[in-house]
Amino acid sequence: MAVQQIAQISSNPVGERIDHDDDAAKWWMTVALFNVVVFGTFGLIAAVKMVMPGLFAGVSWLAWPRIRPAHVNGVVFGWLVPMSIAMFHYFIPRLSGAKLYGTRISQIALCIWETGVIVATLGLLNPWGGELQAGSLNPWWMTKGKEWEDYNAISNIIITVALLMVDYVIFRTIAQRRYRQIYVATWYAVGTLLWTSLVYVVGNWPGQAIDWTLHTYFGWDALPHFGFTGSNDANVNWFYGHSIVGLVATPGGIALAYYFLPKSINAPLYSHKLSIIGFWTLGAIYFWVGAHHMIYGPIPYWLQTVATVFSFLLFIPVAAAVINFLGTSRGEWHQLRNNVVFKFFIAGTVMYFLVSTQGSFEALRPVQAIVHFTDYTVGHAHLALFGFATMFAFGAALYAAPRMWKRPLYSEGIAEWSFWLAFIGITIYVVSLTAAGIYQGKLWMDYPHLPFIETVVAMVPFWHARAGGGAMMVASMVLVAFNVYKTATSPAPAETRVAAKA
Amino acid sequence: MAKPKAEQSVLWLGIFASLTMVTALVFTAIFPSYNNRWSTNTVDGAKYFRAVRADTGTGYSKLEEEGRLVYQREGCMYCHTQQVRPLRTEMIRYGIHHSPAPPADEREGIYDEPHFLGTKRNGPDLSRVGGKYSDDWQFSHLYNPQQMVPGSIMPAFTWLFSNANPADPSMAPVPSHECVALVAYLQSLGADRMIWDPALNGGKGGYRPWLLPQDKQNSLAESQAALMNAAKPIHAPRVSQ
Ligand code: HEM
Numbered sequence: 209m210a211v212q213q214i215a216q217i218s219s220n221p222v223g224e225r226i227d228h229d230d231d232a233a234k235w236w237m238t239v240a241l242f243n244v245v246v247f248g249t250f251g252l253i254a255a256v257k258m259v260m261p262g263l264f265a266g267v268s269w270l271a272w273p274r275i276r277p278a279h280v281n282g283v284v285f286g287w288l289v290p291m292s293i294a295m296f297h298y299f300i301p302r303l304s305g306a307k308l309y310g311t312r313i314s315q316i317a318l319c320i321w322e323t324g325v326i327v328a329t330l331g332l333l334n335p336w337g338g339e340l341q342a343g344s345l346n347p348w349w350m351t352k353g354k355e356w357e358d359y360n361a362i363s364n365i366i367i368t369v370a371l372l373m374v375d376y377v378i379f380r381t382i383a384q385r386r387y388r389q390i391y392v393a394t395w396y397a398v399g400t401l402l403w404t405s406l407v408y409v410v411g412n413w414p415g416q417a418i419d420w421t422l423h424t425y426f427g428w429d430a431l432p433h434f435g436f437t438g439s440n441d442a443n444v445n446w447f448y449g450h451s452i453v454g455l456v457a458t459p460g461g462i463a464l465a466y467y468f469l470p471k472s473i474n475a476p477l478y479s480h481k482l483s484i485i486g487f488w489t490l491g492a493i494y495f496w497v498g499a500h501h502m503i504y505g506p507i508p509y510w511l512q513t514v515a516t517v518f519s520f521l522l523f524i525p526v527a528a529a530v531i532n533f534l535g536t537s538r539g540e541w542h543q544l545r546n547n548v549v550f551k552f553f554i555a556g557t558v559m560y561f562l563v564s565t566q567g568s569f570e571a572l573r574p575v576q577a578i579v580h581f582t583d584y585t586v587g588h589a590h591l592a593l594f595g596f597a598t599m600f601a602f603g604a605a606l607y608a609a610p611r612m613w614k615r616p617l618y619s620e621g622i623a624e625w626s627f628w629l630a631f632i633g634i635t636i637y638v639v640s641l642t643a644a645g646i647y648q649g650k651l652w653m654d655y656p657h658l659p660f661i662e663t664v665v666a667m668v669p670f671w672h673a674r675a676g677g678g679a680m681m682v683a684s685m686v687l688v689a690f691n692v693y694k695t696a697t698s699p700a701p702a703e704t705r706v707a708a709k710a
Numbered sequence: 711m712a713k714p715k716a717e718q719s720v721l722w723l724g725i726f727a728s729l730t731m732v733t734a735l736v737f738t739a740i741f742p743s744y745n746n747r748w749s750t751n752t753v754d755g756a757k758y759f760r761a762v763r764a765d766t767g768t769g770y771s772k773l774e775e776e777g778r779l780v781y782q783r784e785g786c787m788y789c790h791t792q793q794v795r796p797l798r799t800e801m802i803r804y805g806i807h808h809s810p811a812p813p814a815d816e817r818e819g820i821y822d823e824p825h826f827l828g829t830k831r832n833g834p835d836l837s838r839v840g841g842k843y844s845d846d847w848q849f850s851h852l853y854n855p856q857q858m859v860p861g862s863i864m865p866a867f868t869w870l871f872s873n874a875n876p877a878d879p880s881m882a883p884v885p886s887h888e889c890v891a892l893v894a895y896l897q898s899l900g901a902d903r904m905i906w907d908p909a910l911n912g913g914k915g916g917y918r919p920w921l922l923p924q925d926k927q928n929s930l931a932e933s934q935a936a937l938m939n940a941a942k943p944i945h946a947p948r949v950s951q
Pocket residue numbers: 355453454457458500501519520522523526563564565566567568569570571576579580581582585588589590592593596597829
């Protein structure tokens with residue numbers, strides 16, 4: 209890697225020379241990479257337990273239904289969100305021509321955040337409670353029992369505090385910027401942080417825990433509840449759940465691509481206007497589609513229809529982003545041969561297009577009738593959160609780490625391996641589960657009298673393939689984390705210390 | 711240090727971004743709970759679906775409420791849904807004695823906090839499982855699902871039993887209080903839904919559509935539709951066989 213590329217010192221329009229120390233970004237990225245290995249491994253354990261239900265039999269905290277939410281929430285709140293935040297700390301000062309406001313505040317926020325993730329994961333695994341112990345049924349501590357809201361009420365409060373501190377640091381940094389125009393990566397970063405904070409509070413309102421406290425300690429059982437119940441609860445659950453997908457993971461990933469994709473191939477952005485269209489349509493449309501998680505469910509019919517229609521409107525922001533990324537790469541395709549960061553971003557872009565197209569059609573009633581409740585959804589979710597969001601995050605990590613620690617990347621060879629493991633792993637994973645889902649859905653649809661267990665046993669070969677693909681995905685996580693770790697801890701080459709770009 | 715003029719647009723960015731969220735929240739999450747159909751999502755509407763228990767004044771007894779918390783802590787909802795969709799195949803699969811199960815209703819969940827609708831069926835739907843098996847079957851199944859249903863991938867919840875030692879068959883496991891509560895909750899699911907109220911079925915009382923004798927089953931679809939009251943059908947069940 210050329211020495212100039214590693215240079216950190218830049219100057220802003222006012223002519224000040226700024227040395228970005230990236231201390232906050234380094235902390236967030238380190239913790240995020242640690243989390244992805246831990247929570248990715250949780251996922252692998254769950255996948256293996258599908259084909260070997262006897263594994264760790266009798267160990268309550270390693271039971272499948274405890275590992276599963278720890279994995280799902282861990283990769284979002286332990287890996288994707290912290291990783292996006294890390295990269296915001298990296299590129300927002302550079303795009304603003306100003307130093308990061310409040311490195312120390314951000315580092316404290318990280319410690320609070322990780323405390324929240326650990327408290328929540330312990331609550332989900334519940335290693336001490338459960339075995340016939342009175343008091344282990346405390347809803348402040350155990351899972352909230354709703355997908356994406358699983359983290360316990362205590363940790364929600366902890367994580368909210370950390371989130372607000374990050375908002376403060378990033379927004380203050382943008383406020384002191386020296387460039388007038390706000391580059392679109394910053395737009396997406398602002399959107400991600402704002403939307404995350406808003407929906408996090410709405411979605412994690414501890415209604416059940418408050419009701420339980422009043423009921424248990426004050427004997428107050430009267431309606432109305434402090435929390436939602438039944439269909440209302442499910443509806444708010446999926447308003448939030450889809451916001452986590454579409455307004456946290458998606459703009460968080462797209463922000464990275466808008467900054468790192470043009471940087472990594474040294475090409476200008478294809479169209480600023482298109483990116484702005486994408487941004488506003490994303491915000492205007494994505495919040496409306498939560499009900500497509502409950503097609504045919506006990507919610508009003510019109511609401512389901514609205515969700516399906518908006519699911520198709522989502523083609524607009526998706527096309528805007530994909531056209532922009534591919535347009536930016538025009539004439540640079542030869543770089544795919546040896547630029548591994550570019551490979552990650554192009555693979556991620558393609559999978560973003562695939563998963564969103566798949567999603568739009570998945571939201572149709574006749575399709576939902578068959579694939580809802582099957583592994584098809586799990587394949588879709590992984591194509592999105594691994595194939596798209598994690599691919600982008602890996603690319604960003606491999607691009608930013610050498611520049612933050614001011615050393616060349618430890619090994620291009622390992623980076624290459626991590627790309628191919630991730631790419632082949634996710635392909636096996638998605639193809640096997642998509643086939644499994646359609647197959648199982650057809651069995652349920654066509655043979656209502658077939659014993660349920662027959663439709664479970666039929667899945668076993670697919671689940672073996674999935675566990676294999678999943679193992680490759682975990683291997684790629686380990687390699688990326690190892691590569692960044694070795695980069696950070698290797699001795700700094702002497703010439704980079706003096707290299708400077710005016 | 712003069713601030714750049716364009717900073718204002720960050721403020722507008724923030725305001726508009728928040729507005730997109732608030733608009734959708736109002737229309738898709740708040741508004742539906744006041745719509746015509748859903749305004750029946752009250753205690754009054756719910757009584758057609760769940761008998762109100764004397765000891766709690768809600769749809770669940772004290773024991774069942776505790777069982778609900780055990781269900782939540784053990785994460786049964788990650789593998790089991792609690793919604794029968796209005797598809798013919800599903801109403802048949804989750805019905806009892808060849809009588810189709812009624813599909814999930816918006817008013818059913820009024821006492822459910824949190825909801826257990828679920829999104830993934832690693833195991834079958836449980837919303838109509840009450841009364842399908844004996845308590846003993848449920849205990850044995852929770853203790854060792856693979857023994858009851860070969861090939862099952864459901865975890866053995868041995869920690870809900872004392873004296874548990876799956877390796878030694880001579881040990882007799884004893885279900886804990888939590889386990890008893892869980893099974894009481896399972897047995898309440900769907901068991902007294904709908905037609906239990908004499909006011910609704912012309913004084914016949916205790917009438918359960920899926921327990922109709924064989925010769926009456928033909929008229930089931932009509933009687934069900936009628937009994938679910940005029941507003942009921944979400945839409946016509948999809949015939950897909
Ligand atoms: C046009 C865009 C998209 C549409 C219309 C869409 C549609 C859907 C639908 C209908 C489901 C429910 C499937 C079921 O339960 O049977 C679903 C699930 C899911 N989607 Fe998407 N999707 C889109 C893009 C994305 C993206 C970009 C991501 C992530 C970055 C994503 C992540 C997920 C996840 C994680 C689930 C599983 C939720 C769960 O049940 O826990 N989707 N999507």
